Amino acid sequence: MNIDNIKKEFPIFDEKIQNNDLVYLDSANSSQKPKVVIDRINEFYTKEFSNVGRSIHYLAVAATNLYENTRSSVQKYINAKDKNEIVFTKGATEALNLVANTLGQKYLNEGDEILLTELEHHSNYVPWHYLRKSKNIKINFAEINEDGEIPIENIEKKITPKTKVIAINHLSNVTGAILPIKEITELAHAKDIIVVVDGCQGAPHLKLDVQDLGCDFYAISCHKMYGPTGLGILYGKKKWLEELPPYQGGGGMIKEVKKDRITYGDLPNKYEAGTMATAQVIAFDKSIKFLESIGIDNIIKHEKELIEYGQEILKKNNSVKLIGNPKNKGGVISFTIEGVHPHDIATILDEDGVAIRAGHHCCQILHDKLEIPASARASVGVYNTKSDFDQLNESINKCKKIFDLK
Amino acid sequence: MNLKELYQEIILEHGKNPRNLRKTENFNKDAKGNNPLCGDNVHVYLKLNNQRKVEDISFEGSGCAISMASASIMTDLIKGKSDNEAKEIIDDFLGMIKENPELKSSILEEDDKTKLMCLSGVKQYPMRVKCATLSWHTLISAMEDDGKQVSTED
Structure with missing residues (x-):
């Protein structure tokens, strides 16, 4: 199975979510379901x-x-x-x-x-x-x-x-x-x-x-x-x-x-x-x-590329601060934006069809340690593409504009 | 859905520079509230004098723009009111957020009503209603002095 065509296996991506194409970056919460399932x-x-x-x-x-x-x-x-x-x-x-x-x-x-x-x-x-x-x-x-x-x-x-x-x-x-x-x-x-x-x-x-x-x-x-x-x-x-x-x-x-x-x-x-x-x-x-049918090695390679791309793009975005920098990292990028609460980020991103998670992600101990009440999280699945991170970045910029950030 | 209605100028301004974000000295009533889903928390402090008038009200905590703005506007409006007036304003606000199209209380000036109505944008965002109401429920708890911690998930 070609990883580039995998999105087609998931009927939800044929739907318009509030008139938008769905950019689903919440797979660590729950993944979407392929048609076969x-x-x-x-x-x-x-x-x-x-x-x-x-x-x-x-x-x-x-x-x-x-x-x-x-x-x-x-x-x-x-x-x-x-x-x-x-x-x-x-x-x-x-x-x-x-x-x-x-x-x-x-x-x-x-x-x-x-x-x-x-x-x-x-x-x-x-x-x-x-x-x-x-x-x-x-x-x-x-x-x-x-x-x-x-x-x-x-x-x-x-x-x-x-x-x-x-x-x-x-x-x-x-x-x-x-x-x-x-x-x-x-x-x-x-x-x-x-x-x-x-x-x-x-x-x-x-x-x-x-x-x-x-x-x-x-x-x-x-x-x-x-x-x-x-x-x-x-x-x-x-x-x-x-x-x-x-x-x-x-x-x-x-x-x-x-x-x-x-x-x-x-x-x-x-x-x-x-x-x-x-x-x-x-x-x-x-x-x-x-x-x-996809093969776990292909999945690992695909998600690694996505996360590297996502990190690279978000690192360049002023005001975005990534949480953690593990050498051996899976498909999760958590971040904060100075001056904007994660819930406000999530609401504004949602308006563009970008689904992320905001909150403590059921990890209060960790958030206490990091001295932040909450964070925003983008997480990937097999169906994500680099363009999803481009859209994420664009919507983050919209969020910064609303909150008057540079 | 309309982001502009949710993030109006007044909300963003109060969110950025919340009024009464401090701890009242010699407070005689207080309560804590939290929203376990997002980890937001608020601590409301009240000083009620012998005439049962709110001499001072303040809050500490952290949260999103909506919850900070709501607590900020709330403390601004409640200061100087009697406890009965405060209760009427709280009921009016929560009624408006829940179902009423307008605020009804005659205690509120038109200016105050305009400020509070800025929070009505959350009605279109069911997941965000709790952000706007947490500090108000916490204020009720402080006034009733029931020692209960307010949680949005009870």
Whole structure:
């Protein structure tokens, strides 16, 4: 598939948004959906719908096969050793809550420490905070350097004999820094520390090989991967998923239910209680196929070029200040304009059809550290082009004009 | 949608040079408000005297042009009013932002009404209404002295 023609695969770009062509620079928030994924949802509900894993009629069996087929596709895409290491959740947030909750139940004790970083999204902090409350667990934060990166030394510095878990993002949704997960995991495992990775930004934009990364858990958000909303994936090493207790109780996750005892199902059912996001799972197979058809190496190259171009153009624009300057950077550019609040920037850009994110991007810890209440963020996906950054720059200039900036 | 209606000269000017952006000495009522979606925050301070008149009102905080201008204009208009008059103005403003085409209160001078109406541009931008109303809700909380932190997301 030719990367230059990829935009054509996304029907939303045929729409006029408030009479403008859409310049979508908010993929770190959520990506747009290719037609194959949209069509698959429609087709499944129209011709093939049934719940999965329960009934034995024709449609139920066929739907179950499709559902499990996605699990196999995901396993291959992230190179997990075992199909049962793939658990579907309602989002990456639920995946991280599952890990924090079950580790809290079985593995962590009062006084134990969890190491996060100042770059973490709230979804990789709040679930651990619950343990601070319920189990008296201490949370430490590895600090960013002046480029908005987390060098491995900054992780190493904060490890103590009590550190039991390191929970870190793969790619920062604010500075774009790519964390050295493999090296961090090697360091952690030498000290028997579990590594949990928030892969929300990593999975859509980086080459994924969980066996090579070596981490114990990896959380994925499917709607950021050109897939449907309401779906996430938790990769967990089999030994952990087998050892840890279930997260939620309900239908589908049990083996035997008696008045005086309950036994739980085997993997992966143990963690998939209740009716799952069936159509989304089945359609997500098309997202994986879509990514594979372009090829992750092509995606990485394309997005790198875009970000380099975007940075270059914005650096030349007076009053624009880029946040962070990581050497190893993914598809995110966050910035501020002196004298204009990010919300005003976003409203003015929106008038031209330029969709960006403004706010703290669920990273208040980082914004506090940077001593700014909010920032503006342009983030890319496979469909973006250099002309999107030209338009961004032009609209920023319009914004400066309204606020009477040079 | 019309950006010119949203970013009128008065808004930009108040946004850039907010009035009463300080902390009232000897304040006897205050409240904090925040908008968790954007990280904006405001702290409103009031000094009500024995005649229940607003002797001084001020605010601290940071936010977008709309929220700073709204807090600035609000503090300007509320200063010198009795607490009942203040409540009437607040209701009138919030009613206008929510649904009413005009301001109704007879307490406000025509000039004041013009200033407040400059904020009516947010009506076309549903995501920005909270920016204009945060300081006003925080003022209500300060006057009621309920100790609650105002959040736009409650």
